Amino acid sequence: MKLLVTGGAGFIGSNFVLYMLEQYPEYKIVNVDSLTYAGNLENLKSVESNPNHTFIKADITDAKMMDELVSQGVDVIVNFAAESHVDRSILEPDVFVKTNVLGTQVLLDAARKYEITKFVQVSTDEVYGTLGETGFFTETTPLEPNSPYSSSKAGGDLLVRAYNETFGLPVNITRCSNNYGPYQFPEKLIPLMISKALADESLPIYGDGLNVRDWLYVEDHCSAIDLVIHKGKNGEVYNVGGHNERTNIQIVETILEQLGKPGSLMTFVKDRPGHDRRYGIDPTKIMSELGWKPKHNFETGIKETIAWYLQNKEWWTRIQSGAYQEYYAKQYGERL
Ligand code: NAD
Ligand code: TDX
Secondary structure, three states: OEEEEEOOOOHHHHHHHHHHHHHOOOOEEEEEEOOOOOOOHHHHHHHOOOOOEEEEEOOOOOHHHHHHHHHOOOOEEEEOOOOOOHHHHHHOOHHHHHHHHHHHHHHHHHHHHOOOOEEEEEEEHHHHOOOOOOOOEOOOOOOOOOOHHHHHHHHHHHHHHHHHHHHOOOEEEEEEOEEEOOOOOOOOHHHHHHHHHHOOOOEEEEOOOOOEEEEEEHHHHHHHHHHHHHHOOOOOEEEEOOOOEEEHHHHHHHHHHHHOOOHHHEEEEOOOOOOOOEOOEOOHHHHHHHOOOOOOOHHHHHHHHHHHHHHOHHHHHHHOOOHHHHHHHHHHOOOO
16 A cells, blocks of 8 residues: 655654554555654654655645655545644644645645545544533534634645545545644643753743643554544544543643652743633544544553653754744743
């Protein structure tokens, strides 16, 4: 099988490429990534000389290039490429629409033209909007995205749905909850808080810190996508999550405790505009229909993740220079 994986130099995409090359040593992977601030070839060092992995630096909005790549015989496209950070989407929404909506349409056109066997759109629970204190997102929950990021992901999802209905393109959409694990860019909650705590700097908690996220170890997300590629029923959406809901304060307290740092580092700052209160995934469909089961529980997963960031300090300190500092000042400058 030949897979075209987009965004395979980012957090989840690179974990997925490494996972698939290990699971299926005979599969060929063409990894397309434009290497934005979030793309990092260091994540792929261990497969640099693997003849079944080819990296191509290209933008998914480049129709000519995507046409050329898909024309070379691709079975499945897995689309991870996206602008993925909610706070950045509030500062600069335009690139989110370009990559997440237009980029998806460009890939869908190439997929359709060369009649690939499946298009997998890696989406997010954020397209469903926000939950109250009870209930869960199911695949039939209406889409009510609240941020420029989530609305651009919802736009991409709707195009995927339309290409299935209108052109008969075989597709699946996965909607996963918050991921954590190795290679996550230190702008997202868990790696940001680990890096700040290690530097004995303030940990910026938005609002009252009681917003709830449903955390899944990245490898469990990869195994879900693997199953969807091989067993997903045409046109279906699959929610992915492991019932690991935590408030942001709980997450930060766990990190501080494990690093032996004081609670006084927690700093409550101005809330994120449009901040979704709670996400919670109902994964019944993928568990009962495809037999998916997460392997990692949060207690061990977070320990392993913290250990990874401690062992790979160079990986994230290199990232936290130049452009990252500018972003951090813009995002947190007035808040801290
Ligand atoms: P990430 O920001 O770490 O990685 C995104 C990758 O896409 C980067 O390597 C970047 O260089 C690449 N990219 C961006 N724009 C591109 C373009 N125009 N052309 C080609 N490549 C481009 O994101 P992530 O956290 O790994 O998320 C991957 C996917 O999973 C996204 O689609 C995201 O919406 C989805 N998702 C993420 C989470 C999460 O918790 N991180 C949860 C559910 C779904
Ligand atoms: O400095 C911070 N302080 C803070 O309190 C940051 C960066 C975040 N937060 C809060 C906001 C959220 O309630 O922590 C929670 C998690 O924030 P993020 O890590 O930015 O993730 P989130 O907004 O939930 O979105 C993530 O999960 C779904 C990913 O970034 C998306 O790509 C994915 O689709």
